[in-house]
Amino acid sequence: MTITIQYAFLPHTDGEAALHFYRDVLGFEVRQDVGYQDMRWITVGPPNQPGTSIVLHPPAADPGITDDERRTILELIAKGTYTSVSLATDDLDGLFQRLEAAGADVVQEPMDQDWGVRDCAFRDPAGNQIRINQLA
Template sequence: MNISIHHAFLPHTGAEAALGFYRDTLGFEVRNDIGYEDLRWITVGPVGQPGTSIVLHPPAADPGITDDERRTILELIAKGAYTAITLASDDLDGLFDRLQAAGADVVQEPIDQPYGVRDCAFHDPAGNLIRINQLS
C-alpha cells in the first residue's frame, strides 16, 4: 500500500498576493483557480510533481463561523500562528536569496539546526509560516 500527500491547505488573505508568492517567487505552477462569489481557491504545486499540491483557500469561508471566530482566525493567520508548511530545496541558500530579494517576510535566515537540519523560514503574504529545509 502506498500513501502520499496529495493536497495541503493554506489560507490566503489576498489571492493576487498569494499568486505572486507561490507562482512568481517560488516558481510553483498554478493547477486550478476557482472563484465563487468574492472568494477564490487556488491550487499550486511544484513543477514536475503533479501529485503534490497546495490549495490556497479563503480563510474562515464556512458560513457556520461567527464574525468573532473569523476575526480570531484572521488574527492567528497574521501572527503566523495558524498554520505552517515545510518545503525542501536542493539549493536552500539560493532560494533564500531569491525570496529575500522579492521582499518576502524573513523569519529565520538559513541555519544549521542542532537536530541535523539546515533550514530557513518566511511568512507568506497571509502570514502562514513557510519553513524550507535543505535537501541532503
C-alpha cells in the first residue's frame, strides 16, 4: 500500500496576490484556477512534484459558517495563526533572499534550530505562515 500527500489547503484573501507569491516568487506552477460566483480556488505546486499540490481557497467558503465565524477565521489568518505549511529547499539562503527582495513578510531569518534543522519563516499575502527548511 502506498499513501501520498496529494493536496494541502491554505486560505487566500486575494487571488492575484496569492498567484504572485506562489507562482512568481516561489516558482510554483499553476495547476488549476477555478472561479465560482465571487470566489476563487487556485491549485499550485512545485514543477518537479506533479502529484503534490497546495489548494489556495477562499476562507470560510462553507455556506453554513456564520458571519461572526467568518470574521474570526479572517482575523486568525491575518495573524498567521490559522494554518501553516512547511516547504523545503536545497538553497535556503538563496530562497530567503528572493522572498525578502519580493517584499514577503519575514517572520524569521534563516537560522540553525536546536532540533537540528536550518529554517526560516514568512507569511504569505493572506497571513499564512510558511516555514522553509534547508534540505540536508
